[in-house]
Amino acid sequence: MPLAPLLADAAASDRARAVFDDIRRTRGSDYVNNIWRALANDPAQLEMTWAQVKQVMAPGALDPLTKELIYIAVSAVNNCAYCLHTHTHAARAKGMTDAMHAELLQVIALASQTNRLAIALQVPTDDRYRAPPACAPVRSRD
Amino acid sequence: MPLAPLLADAAASDRARAVFDDIRRTRGSDYVNNIWRALANDPAQLEMTWAQVKQVMAPGALDPLTKELIYIAVSAVNNCAYCLHTHTHAARAKGMTDAMHAELLQVIALASQTNRLAIALQVPTDDRYRAPPACAPVRSRD
Amino acid sequence: MPLAPLLADAAASDRARAVFDDIRRTRGSDYVNNIWRALANDPAQLEMTWAQVKQVMAPGALDPLTKELIYIAVSAVNNCAYCLHTHTHAARAKGMTDAMHAELLQVIALASQTNRLAIALQVPTDDRYRAPPACAPVRSRD
Amino acid sequence: MPLAPLLADAAASDRARAVFDDIRRTRGSDYVNNIWRALANDPAQLEMTWAQVKQVMAPGALDPLTKELIYIAVSAVNNCAYCLHTHTHAARAKGMTDAMHAELLQVIALASQTNRLAIALQVPTDDRYRAPPACAPVRSRD
Amino acid sequence: MPLAPLLADAAASDRARAVFDDIRRTRGSDYVNNIWRALANDPAQLEMTWAQVKQVMAPGALDPLTKELIYIAVSAVNNCAYCLHTHTHAARAKGMTDAMHAELLQVIALASQTNRLAIALQVPTDDRYRAPPACAPVRSRD
Amino acid sequence: MPLAPLLADAAASDRARAVFDDIRRTRGSDYVNNIWRALANDPAQLEMTWAQVKQVMAPGALDPLTKELIYIAVSAVNNCAYCLHTHTHAARAKGMTDAMHAELLQVIALASQTNRLAIALQVPTDDRYRAPPACAPVRSRD
Numbered sequence: 026m027p028l029a030p031l032l033a034d035a036a037a038s039d040r041a042r043a044v045f046d047d048i049r050r051t052r053g054s055d056y057v058n059n060i061w062r063a064l065a066n067d068p069a070q071l072e073m074t075w076a077q078v079k080q081v082m083a084p085g086a087l088d089p090l091t092k093e094l095i096y097i098a099v100s101a102v103n104n105c106a107y108c109l110h111t112h113t114h115a116a117r118a119k120g121m122t123d124a125m126h127a128e129l130l131q132v133i134a135l136a137s138q139t140n141r142l143a144i145a146l147q148v149p150t151d152d153r154y155r156a157p158p159a160c161a162p163v164r165s166r167d
Numbered sequence: 168m169p170l171a172p173l174l175a176d177a178a179a180s181d182r183a184r185a186v187f188d189d190i191r192r193t194r195g196s197d198y199v200n201n202i203w204r205a206l207a208n209d210p211a212q213l214e215m216t217w218a219q220v221k222q223v224m225a226p227g228a229l230d231p232l233t234k235e236l237i238y239i240a241v242s243a244v245n246n247c248a249y250c251l252h253t254h255t256h257a258a259r260a261k262g263m264t265d266a267m268h269a270e271l272l273q274v275i276a277l278a279s280q281t282n283r284l285a286i287a288l289q290v291p292t293d294d295r296y297r298a299p300p301a302c303a304p305v306r307s308r309d
Numbered sequence: 310m311p312l313a314p315l316l317a318d319a320a321a322s323d324r325a326r327a328v329f330d331d332i333r334r335t336r337g338s339d340y341v342n343n344i345w346r347a348l349a350n351d352p353a354q355l356e357m358t359w360a361q362v363k364q365v366m367a368p369g370a371l372d373p374l375t376k377e378l379i380y381i382a383v384s385a386v387n388n389c390a391y392c393l394h395t396h397t398h399a400a401r402a403k404g405m406t407d408a409m410h411a412e413l414l415q416v417i418a419l420a421s422q423t424n425r426l427a428i429a430l431q432v433p434t435d436d437r438y439r440a441p442p443a444c445a446p447v448r449s450r451d
Numbered sequence: 452m453p454l455a456p457l458l459a460d461a462a463a464s465d466r467a468r469a470v471f472d473d474i475r476r477t478r479g480s481d482y483v484n485n486i487w488r489a490l491a492n493d494p495a496q497l498e499m500t501w502a503q504v505k506q507v508m509a510p511g512a513l514d515p516l517t518k519e520l521i522y523i524a525v526s527a528v529n530n531c532a533y534c535l536h537t538h539t540h541a542a543r544a545k546g547m548t549d550a551m552h553a554e555l556l557q558v559i560a561l562a563s564q565t566n567r568l569a570i571a572l573q574v575p576t577d578d579r580y581r582a583p584p585a586c587a588p589v590r591s592r593d
Numbered sequence: 594m595p596l597a598p599l600l601a602d603a604a605a606s607d608r609a610r611a612v613f614d615d616i617r618r619t620r621g622s623d624y625v626n627n628i629w630r631a632l633a634n635d636p637a638q639l640e641m642t643w644a645q646v647k648q649v650m651a652p653g654a655l656d657p658l659t660k661e662l663i664y665i666a667v668s669a670v671n672n673c674a675y676c677l678h679t680h681t682h683a684a685r686a687k688g689m690t691d692a693m694h695a696e697l698l699q700v701i702a703l704a705s706q707t708n709r710l711a712i713a714l715q716v717p718t719d720d721r722y723r724a725p726p727a728c729a730p731v732r733s734r735d
Numbered sequence: 736m737p738l739a740p741l742l743a744d745a746a747a748s749d750r751a752r753a754v755f756d757d758i759r760r761t762r763g764s765d766y767v768n769n770i771w772r773a774l775a776n777d778p779a780q781l782e783m784t785w786a787q788v789k790q791v792m793a794p795g796a797l798d799p800l801t802k803e804l805i806y807i808a809v810s811a812v813n814n815c816a817y818c819l820h821t822h823t824h825a826a827r828a829k830g831m832t833d834a835m836h837a838e839l840l841q842v843i844a845l846a847s848q849t850n851r852l853a854i855a856l857q858v859p860t861d862d863r864y865r866a867p868p869a870c871a872p873v874r875s876r877d
Contacts, residue, residue, distance in 0.1 A: 131635070143202055433452070
């Protein structure tokens, strides 16, 4: 059961409906996901979150499918059932094959294991990895 | 401080040294990371983990850099400082640019936020995302 | 499905029933939540937990509603569906408005994001924040 | 060690420096925290995050100190050392007393325990808490 | 809803069916759990995971029931409903009494609380606990 | 850096010093750990936590070493460096051998991996594991 009502278009405020409309336009689909209908209870949060999704998930230095794979990895560790369902479907829609899904899960499983071993043993970072890697400001996006 | 000694080659068992040698051969480097020297206290775990790393991180349906990005995402959510240091360096070595790193962090930040909102509101999965996506056995790897 | 039976009054031990009675008295309601009926399988745990709830959630330097907001924040990050349901209702009962709920979620979403960025980048604590803030023993509670 | 350089003003891009200037103006202090200098490697993320902090942490239905308490609770469960240091100092600056800090920690400790018990026992949500609480759109913010 | 089909024997690849057969042989039961039928979509992952389960959960320096208790503790903190159900049943089958279950939950609840307090207060490790405890390589398993 | 001062005996309140004294008596050692000196800033929390530690970690249906192993498992998943250091030392003091430590870590690593796979695939609980296992009230402790 959701802890806030999932607002139908008629129940949403004008600000929320404007976001719904932009979601529909951007995605070329009439369907608006439950998460947006739940966030519509707070139009400020709805606007902020949708603006960030549009900006972050667009093609850039990483392609949209790679971004979905990263999204799934984060959602798996955060244990978000809703997000795993929607983003696994989104990744499929963007071309994730069975083999890619399998390898995504392999990396998630491996990292979950080695993360925990490194933590349980409190392994100190090697001196050679303590210096920050060469990394200049992301000027290409300015 | 590590909770088990980081075993130098001379202190490691024959089984552990054999894994160290394979790490050196596979990576074309004489350096063996602290995590392997910590795991060497248990040669069975060392062998299992190294075998899995070799199998999982090899090129496949996903390229090695994409796998490192996923590894970093998991390590960030699991809060593994050791893993974040070593795998951010590994991703750099495999070609991660500043722009790619920036977008990786953007997706991690976005998903962390939407995951938590979906959970805090207990948003139910949309009916259309409840059916498993078409997904056949990964026969190409048999 | 619960992993221990939810004990009805008739099935509970005398020690457990005494706690049920105190819950009823304290809350002025005949209803005893599922969590207490599950904990009743171990009267020692039931007593410890209920004693702590009574002590901690009482009015003090923080008012009971603020305490409920903090409880919800912890439950959201721990991903406890049961606790999110019961404490969101409790916060409503103690006066949480729609606007307060919305702002609570905004802070949870923001912190989830900045927490993850600080971790993923391993940002070191600023020198000026490393010294403990002025903080004397809580003598007023002695 | 940070995994991206902490950019001094001279090393930051124009977009990043504009955010630094707004941080200084808004806070009435010349000091810019390490997190902003790390995020400055990606001006897009820096702008998004700072805009969200300004909007979310401002006074509203919840006062700024209550928002800091919630921020600390989230950071404690996410185990973000950086965020715990900076936001515990921020809460002190906004009036958190020793007694308030003590009660904040009491609620975090209690919820951490009951969350885990409810999860370990898979306690089902009581029927009476399954219906969403009365909750209208947050029109007052439109 | 699972995000990959639960493969019946007839739908599984030869490699996957060979693992199913070994599970049946090892456990002396015809029943194959859902987790294996889900992992069967990726025979490589299925083989790795099953091999690790067989090796790790076998009697050794720790008896199988103690291993199940540890498994439950990890699953509770990771919030894995599937794993809590299957391993609580497995622990029961291996002799976990009501009293043992109760004490397991007591320790999980206590540690969840003290972990969070130590983190929220950023308590530094005592000097006397910083040196690694005496710990030689696990030669008895070579 | 701790976020509250570590109170020396002279700085602690009478209530806090009484707990310090009981810690010394119970453990037969003059040393009082940093966690207690940090909690001493809030005598109420100090008393509650120490009372719970004394009750929960005492011998019962599970022996004290098994309880320490469970404590370490929880601390590893919660990523509590302080707790991992102190409880790994405590487990050593109570008889944890190198082989036992190795197997503890093996189970933690395995469960971390299978937990994440079950979650990422949203594997549904098998019907046969949905019924609660036979479990009567823990009368022996009444």
